[in-house]
Amino acid sequence: MRRRNKVLLVLLTIFGAIQFIQPARNRNGQASPTDITRVYVVPASVQAVLKKACYDCHSNNTRYPWYSIIQPGAWWMASHIKKGKQDLNFSAFGGYSDRRQQSKLKSIANSITDGAMPLSSYSFLHRGLSEDEKEILVNWARKITDSLQAIN
Amino acid sequence: MHVKEKIMKNILFGLAVSTIFIAACNNGTDSTSQSKKTDSSISPARTEPGTKDPGVSVSTKATPVKEIVGSYLQLKNAFTRDNDKEAAAAGNAMVQAFGKFNKASLTSEQSKTYTDIEDDAKEHAEHISKNAGNIKHQREHFEMLSKDIYQLVKTFGSGQELYYDHCPMYNDNKGADWISETKEIKNPYLGKSMPGCGVIKEEIKQ
Numbered sequence: 001m002r003r004r005n006k007v008l009l010v011l012l013t014i015f016g017a018i019q020f021i022q023p024a025r026n027r028n029g030q031a032s033p034t035d036i037t038r039v040y041v042v043p044a045s046v047q048a049v050l051k052k053a054c055y056d057c058h059s060n061n062t063r064y065p066w067y068s069i070i071q072p073g074a075w076w077m078a079s080h081i082k083k084g085k086q087d088l089n090f091s092a093f094g095g096y097s098d099r100r101q102q103s104k105l106k107s108i109a110n111s112i113t114d115g116a117m118p119l120s121s122y123s124f125l126h127r128g129l130s131e132d133e134k135e136i137l138v139n140w141a142r143k144i145t146d147s148l149q150a151i152n
Numbered sequence: 153m154h155v156k157e158k159i160m161k162n163i164l165f166g167l168a169v170s171t172i173f174i175a176a177c178n179n180g181t182d183s184t185s186q187s188k189k190t191d192s193s194i195s196p197a198r199t200e201p202g203t204k205d206p207g208v209s210v211s212t213k214a215t216p217v218k219e220i221v222g223s224y225l226q227l228k229n230a231f232t233r234d235n236d237k238e239a240a241a242a243g244n245a246m247v248q249a250f251g252k253f254n255k256a257s258l259t260s261e262q263s264k265t266y267t268d269i270e271d272d273a274k275e276h277a278e279h280i281s282k283n284a285g286n287i288k289h290q291r292e293h294f295e296m297l298s299k300d301i302y303q304l305v306k307t308f309g310s311g312q313e314l315y316y317d318h319c320p321m322y323n324d325n326k327g328a329d330w331i332s333e334t335k336e337i338k339n340p341y342l343g344k345s346m347p348g349c350g351v352i353k354e355e356i357k358q
Contacts, residue, residue, distance in 0.1 A: 099272045103296045110292045 018071040023078035026085075028060035034094035039101075046140045049133045050090065053118045053126065057084030060091040065125070080119075102148050109141040215311035216257065217304050219249040220273075224301045225333050227280065231294060231340035232347065236287040243280030243290075250274045265307050273300035291341055295328045302331060305356060316354040321346070329353065 036042060042050070056062045057080055068077055085092075088104055096104065111117040112134050123129070129137075215221070223246035230238035250270055255263050276297035280290045302316060315332045322328040322341040330340050337350040 097268050097271055099268055099300070100275075103272050103276070106296060107292070110289075114289065114292075116289070 015071075021071065022069070023074055025064065026060065026062040026078075026081050027064075028091070032060060032091040034092050036090045036093035039094040040144055043140070045136050049129065049137045052133070053122070053129050055090060056126075057081050057122070058088045058090050059085075060089070080122075098148070102145060105141045105145045105148075109138045109145070112138050112141075215309040216253070217308045218311045219252065220246060221301065221305060221310065221312075221314075221331075223249045223277075224297070224331065227277075227294065227297075228330055228332065228340045229338075231287075231291060232338040232343060234287065234343035236290060237284045239287065239290050239294075240281045240284035243277045243282075246277035247274060247281060250277070262307065265303075269300050269304050269307075273297055273304070276300070291322075294330075294340065295322070298328070298330045302329065305331065310356050314356040315352050316356060317350045318353045319350040321349055331356070 032038075037047070062081055068074055088108070093101065093104070108117075112129075118126075118128060223242055226245060227239055227242035230236075230242050250273070253266075253270070255266060258266060276293040279293045280297070283289050283293075305314060312333060315335060316329060317332050317337060317339075318327060318329050319339055319341050320327045328341055332338065335352070337348055337352070339347055339349045342349055
């Protein structure tokens, strides 16, 4: 019994201590000059979907839920955001080459229709996207890709 | 004492739940990094059958993008056989080929084109190398990659006779293109299910 208490105490101390180690927050707050809305027409309906289920990991501004401050979950979240932004960052979209922008838009449509995005863990913790919302996003991405291909 | 124990129990339960939750998440990332490891361990062995492929190693004219094109053809041939693991290995070979590329000999205009293509193509190759087990996703990237490699070949020469082929059926009849070293159509998008589907769009001379 005493031994168990000791183990518990150690675990609790570790748990308590890591609360003070917090990863940097992904919150820029400023409108980026390379934001996707500056380079392409993003209708309000599309913007709403992007904000709801994409920007948290794919932009410079994450909406942090209250529990996001609890460690080690915060680390887990930070790693997702880092990886997400590496693959696609809507705040830096204008900085990509034309070729890359086209690939990204195609991949957006693909990953939504394949169900690869939003991640199931994200959809579980937040509300996922409805079929209508998915369609809005996919159609928008495809429309831009088609218009870009027509130019080239 | 009784109350204290109850609180302790609750905390213990909370900790256990969060540990399980975190362990589950970590497992996810572990398995992907593991598959990445196996990919790279496969690659040296896998390059052998690729180079043995007739046509892949046949080259008469020198081109700076020879190795990149070689890895592309290896990738394409893996897809014609529906082989996701070989495709991943070829994707990895392509990433390495891009890494070894020497830009020093290029003019500034060429260098700009190259960088633009590499920027995009390398990312596709990386995705393909990391997605053994998901051939559908690999093929999506292969479609975009094919466009890049076509531009690369058009800019820097092919080093061998190549064919730019078109498959009208892929992706709900949206169609897709690929580059082949053989005149015979072997469809990398539909693989074994429809190997002969496609037409030659363009013959790329050396």
